[in-house]
Amino acid sequence: MFDRTESSRILSNIRFLATNEIGKYSTSCRRITLIYGAIQIQPIIIIGCGGHASVLADLLLADGRNLKGFVDLEASESGKTLFGLPVLGDESWLANKVRPKDVYLVKGIGMTGCCQRRQNSQVQLMKNGWRFTSCVHPSAIIGANVDLSNGVQVMAGVVIQSGSSIAEAAIVNTRASIDHDCVIEEYAHVAPGAILAGGVRVEAGAHIGMGACLIQNVSVGRRAIVGAGAVVIKDVSAKSVVVGVPASSKCAP
Numbered sequence: 001m002f003d004r005t006e007s008s009r010i011l012s013n014i015r016f017l018a019t020n021e022i023g024k025y026s027t028s029c030r031r032i033t034l035i036y037g038a039i040q041i042q043p044i045i046i047i048g049c050g051g052h053a054s055v056l057a058d059l060l061l062a063d064g065r066n067l068k069g070f071v072d073l074e075a076s077e078s079g080k081t082l083f084g085l086p087v088l089g090d091e092s093w094l095a096n097k098v099r100p101k102d103v104y105l106v107k108g109i110g111m112t113g114c115c116q117r118r119q120n121s122q123v124q125l126m127k128n129g130w131r132f133t134s135c136v137h138p139s140a141i142i143g144a145n146v147d148l149s150n151g152v153q154v155m156a157g158v159v160i161q162s163g164s165s166i167a168e169a170a171i172v173n174t175r176a177s178i179d180h181d182c183v184i185e186e187y188a189h190v191a192p193g194a195i196l197a198g199g200v201r202v203e204a205g206a207h208i209g210m211g212a213c214l215i216q217n218v219s220v221g222r223r224a225i226v227g228a229g230a231v232v233i234k235d236v237s238a239k240s241v242v243v244g245v246p247a248s249s250k251c252a253p
Helices: 004-017 029-041 051-062 091-097 116-127
Strands: 043-047 066-071 085-089 104-107 241-243
Touching (some): 066 091, 085 091, 104 116
Parallel strands (some): 043 066, 043 104
């Protein structure tokens, strides 16, 4: 039998890391063992080999995942190693040497500001049949009734409270705090140390800067940017940039 702490950690991994190929999670210990084992052995390749990729590699290795190496977008790092694992080649190497059904990908491009490049690249890979897996650091605290969609990235020290949802390919970065009933839409990025009070909505592709604070029930529009350290006390319109305390409009991105 598993102890309470280990059971909770495994259930979190099942709930938030399992893909459709593995199936629904179960609370039986036998089923937990089988599913969690399947998650661990999935071969994974990280797209990118910069800072965000290295953080993801550390996360995956800490969680016992089967990381095989990295793909460099521009091939300049090909042949080098990171965390003792090889930079295998560029995206053409991936297309020519690996079948989509044989591996899962992790997008190792974090970016600040506009997420369009990250989104375009991932969407194109998915159209070509590639699958993306989720990454949730073992130290993250995930509340009850939280919905984490496929391909999310939840980094070390994150807190996500009850009733919140994190959509496909969104990033919740190191030590960010998301309170109850928040909605983080697809490809949004909540940067390190950002604090979201209850009922906040961050729409698709928006960026919440490092250390920003958002009061309860505000909404940040699609592809908007909230600057580092800003304090948001009212809604932010789509494609706008807000900075300062309290946050006010700066310019269009």
